[in-house]
Amino acid sequence: MLVLVSFAIGLLVYALRQNISLFYTPSEVLNHQAPPGRLIRLGGMVVPGSVIRSSNDLSLQFDLTDYHAQITVAYTGILPNLFREGSGVVVQGKDDGSKVFHADEVLAKHDENYMPRELKDLKKS
């Protein structure tokens, strides 16, 4: 019984570790502190005026900053309603070591008072 339970818990934790995404700041990603090829979350403020859209499809790019360093994020798709220049955003994707971070998901805050937990500390510092 005990063996079975510990086996189940072991399996659970393994599955958990496979599916977590750690949070990083632009400085950390630019310093290659993020594990390459793994799904991570990158959070920061959208630099005003940095959003560039393609003219023929839904691809676009924008810069994220943590007030120390700035990284360019490329994304194809529809931005969330609350994506705004100058406000906080978290993107999810893989770091491929290049200068540009390719995001497959953009998560913006839910209302004007909401902040992703990870970004709250950033703003304080």
Add this chain to the structure above:
Amino acid sequence: MIAELGLLALITALIFSLLILALPMMSYFYPACPWQRAIIFYVYAEYFSVLFSYISLMICFLNNDFSVIYVLNNSSTALPFFYKFCAVWGGHEGSMLLWVVILSTWMSLVCRFSRSLDEAFRFKVLMVMAALNIGFILFIIATSNPFLRQFEIIKTLGRDLNPLLQDIGFLFHPPMLYMGYVGFSVAFAFAISSLWQGEMHESWVKWTRPWTLAAWSCLTAGITLGSWWAYRELGWGGFWFWDPVENASFMPWLTGTALIHSMASCEKNAQFRSWTLLMAIMAFSLSLVGAFLVRSGVLTSVHAFAVDPKRGLYILLFLSVVIGGSFLLFAWRGSSLISSELQHQKHPSHHEKKPIKYIFSRESALFLNNLLLVVAMLTILLGTIYPLLIDGLGLGKLSVGAPYFNKLVSPIFILSLMVMGFAVHLRWQGDALFLLIRKLRGYILIAVLGPAVISLYFQSIPSLAVYLGLTSGFWVVLSTAHWVLTKIQEGLKIKQGLYGMVIAHLGVAITMIGIAVSTGFGVQKDLKMAPQDMTVIAGYQVRFMNERPLKGPNYQGTRAEFLVSKAQYQAYVYPEKRLYDIGQMAMTEAAVSMTFFRDIYIAMGEPLSDEAWSVRVYYKPLVRWIWGGGFLIMFGAFIAMTDLRYYSKSLKSLKSLVSVEP
């Protein structure tokens, strides 16, 4: 003035609750004193005080009394009046007040319908519920008073209700959800009282089962409405996001499901008794954790209103007292309950014992069901609190993604449905699974091959999870239908409780089929579209006709017209993009062309250059079945609840509950 009266009424309610708790205690010291009978009166008095307080807050909303801070933050003069009713529970303070109203409602209902119970036990139940009330009212008064006033801002239109919450789905979602959460407090109070008394009455299950079914039915409705609301209002066509707050409502649901099933076997068989008590305690504890942790802002999500360390501390204290206390009580008294059960079994009086011939029986299937549900609950719990633990330990920030939940929880559900299909046929005390499989082999074959036919229809190869999900759904539908038909053919009268079970099981299967088909065969397209552009999705032509400016009571925006057509079929839909005046919050109002079998879902992204918009178009087959199934589950529980056998006073009818099936 009205706000002050509301606060006063809330304080009065607190005093009444304290009296309900104190009077029976007094009678321990003065046993001759007849005071404790008065608590019946106090229960109703408490209820009317709380109701008065709630209505006062509602009147503040209807009067646009912006000197009340809570009204200022959650309403505006332009808000349509029916949303003002929902705005009462649109923020943290008001939703806590709603919680207390519902808790008091359940308490007075229990008081009203428990007259035939043993008096000492009845008072214990009411005392436990009053203690919970005290905890919540104190929390409101000390940390989240909705009646607080301010006098700095006088000329204002109000800060408006969060636009996400301005929706019909939201009208009923929180009250239903709370009815469910709080409804488990009845089973909880009964469990605590039994442990307190040190004995578990034969009639325990009979008494608590309809209450638990009622709570579970409401919770099911609440979750279903929430999912439907998220689908329409969050704008991205998902029905479940594994957001912490969704998990928080799902965990009590899973435990509640385990509870009603273990109650079913408890009636038959004493071994399940202490487990049933544990489930009753867990279901309510998880409701508390859910409602509280989410509200406290520890878990950030749409639903986290405000972060206030004082609240967090109170919540933590309250949770540890209630949950820690009840588990301690269980550990202390639960074992003595078990030993008295064992003695009971040594002298079997009315349960005739048959030698156990088979491993498989209704009991073992119900046990397996409980095990699977609890494992699913623990898996979700781990995924939900893991980021908090890691962050709390200072080991970094992370998030657990939907793949974790999907990968681990889906197999558990598929397995549960497989067991469910067999369980309805299995007899109590033992049955031959081999014979059953032989009897049902035709259906098993259809269930295994059916998904292949569906895949052929959609001309795509589904993933294993989708395929097995469909198989399990088909299997439950077929085997349950077969069971009902044979019963009718044999001329046996099926009791209402079992009809409820059949409907709820079919609901689960339909939800499963809906989830499998809509996720497995749905198509999503994100594109750039200008007026007169056309795209084809799953054989449907979707044409962007035009766009017009839009003016609502408290928002402005753009309304587009799309034509969805396929052969003879034509439908116009009107997705909107709104910008709410106060707060400048943008909102996507998706538009859906729906039939019984599929949705074409269109959501406007954002305006791009030269009249073009980014547009998301979904083809979602059978997506309606997800919520349809949810409502069937709710309806099934409701039918089961009205089974009259629960309400008859004689113990004989309790025995007849046990022998529901020959």
